[in-house]
Amino acid sequence: MFGYAGKILRVDLTSGTYKVEALNLDLAKKYIGGRGLASKIFFDEVDPNVEPFSPENKLIIATGPLSGTPVPTGGRYVVVTKSPLTGAIACSNSGGYFGAELKAAGYDMIILEGKSDKPVYITIEDDKVEIKEAGHLWGKLVSETTDELKKEHGEKVRVLCIGPAGEKLSRIAAVINDYDRAAGRSGVGAVMGSKNVKAIVVRGTKGVKLYDEEKVKDVVAAKIKMLRENGVTGQGLPTYGTAVLVNIINEHGIFPVANFQRAYTENADEISGETMTRDILVRKNPCYRCPIACGRWVRLKDGREVGGPEYETLWAFGADCDVYDINAVAEANFWCNEYGLDTISTGTTIAAAMELYEKGYVKDEEIKDDGYSLKFGDAEAIVGWTKKIGAREGFGDKMAEGSYRLCEAYGVPELSMSVKKQELPAYDPRGVQGHGLEYATSNRGGCHVRGYMISPEILGAPQKIDRFSLEGKAEWVKVFQDLTAVIDSLGLCLFTSFALGAPDYAELMNVVCGTDFTPETILEAGSRIWTLERLFNLKAGIDPSEDKLPKRLLQDPIPEGPSKGHVHRLSELLPKYYEVRGWDEKGYPTEETLKKLEIQ
């Protein structure tokens, strides 16, 4: 077996036992691996109506066939489960080194099922698997947990864990690996917490077998060259990280300010990649075998050196809360990593709470014991509330449920800037029509990395298309969503797609695994994965009426800045999207499409 490790580790937490199963190679190739294969297995094994925190929900941690190989950025893994935030199928993705290590230990994926009656952690050293007591780790922050486990099991192990937020079932809790890399979205950390699993420790020494070693060498060298020569992956991301986007998105007037009430600010530069590089950057912080190295390492005000904020984080705690203090944002980011919180959902939930306060729904009495204000622009407050959310203290307890449930509790769910109850990221769709369609149709709810339309609509990669036009957008979104499903399934980083396309991914898969994918068949696999996720959601009761955007973005024109006057025109885009997907006009995949994609 090449590329794939060939084994699945299935852990039954209820009985405290595990077994190792053989990978079904035919199924693996049909769904590629990673996100695709994990979703297929989840779809086959789990009732879509399962309660996310019940023992019957499962949590799958999966690598792709290219994880742990010499292919650049092959360090990634995904977490697939039913999300407690959205009720949809979740697939959160993370970099760092854990994914490659798990693969080197000889496993394509870990399936966690049932529920332990006490806190445990799992250790994997190649073939040796143990389920251990984690009472001494429960309640600990991510860095404390990771340090302690490295002390017990050796410096070389890789640690994936949850923080207090996951233990306390916050619906916006993340799974964190390697101290500061997060499978952030959709509350996957809370599902791990509900199973009483604090951490997974991995050490792998087996490596991955390659189908054609010579060819892998050549093809990998060629792809690294392409990544180096591309302006985005060779220059923009390495120099400034994802934070380089702050100014560019703001200059286009699609940088949401104060919970999407505005879309442009004169102050963006204060929280930009340029400012971060000048004032707080210590060094780059790359993932496994990554020539792009977009990750940052920064210095906090108190001198501590920690993982730095991404673009989305700078925006969520920054402009979305109307805060322009890069030190405060870097600190809030640090506490998200420590408590195990998704930075996008945490920052935007604080922003939503600030609007609730501004509009008089949340009163002073409710927050007076917490010691922090909910005024837009309060830099100290974003750090304070992050800790309160992580610990579920005071008003932070309500915010730990995410912005939708928070706003719903005050009778104004429309103030939550979310899709399918998951908070939207850092681009106002009123000024990027294709990107808005992607938000509305994303299978995991509000999300930018299921089909990153900013790439063609703003950055001009692979080509520039008019951001306000509706022409061709449905087709673009479908291709981007399908290609992204492929990349997430291979175990690679999405950022490679600024330089690489479907032919490159098919070639990499073929030389590593000995498969015979063409650009067309690999994209078809992406479409199969997308449609399967859609089927799960439909069965889970999330009907197509949920393919929508918050009312504000459909009805209120952007009030100022370069995109002034625009709203999102979703209703004009959706019918075409359903059509290009081969779904009926109501948004359900047709029998014919399911047959063509060989689903079921």
Next chain:
Amino acid sequence: MIKVKLFATFREGRQKEVYFDYFEGIDGKYILDKLDIKEEDVAIYLVNGMDGKLENPLNDGDTISLFPPVGGG
């Protein structure tokens, strides 16, 4: 007056913002030339936040934003 905002590596050795006196026919090409920036190094050229063409004449009061290739997130 034309305001030019520079971002990312374009700031190296230059100011963040540069101002040009308006004259009839001033365009993006003229501005790049004065700033010693090569056309092929410009990934995004915005006039008042909208995609612009370097050869189109500018209007008094326009704001230009210039970016080298940048990345996503």
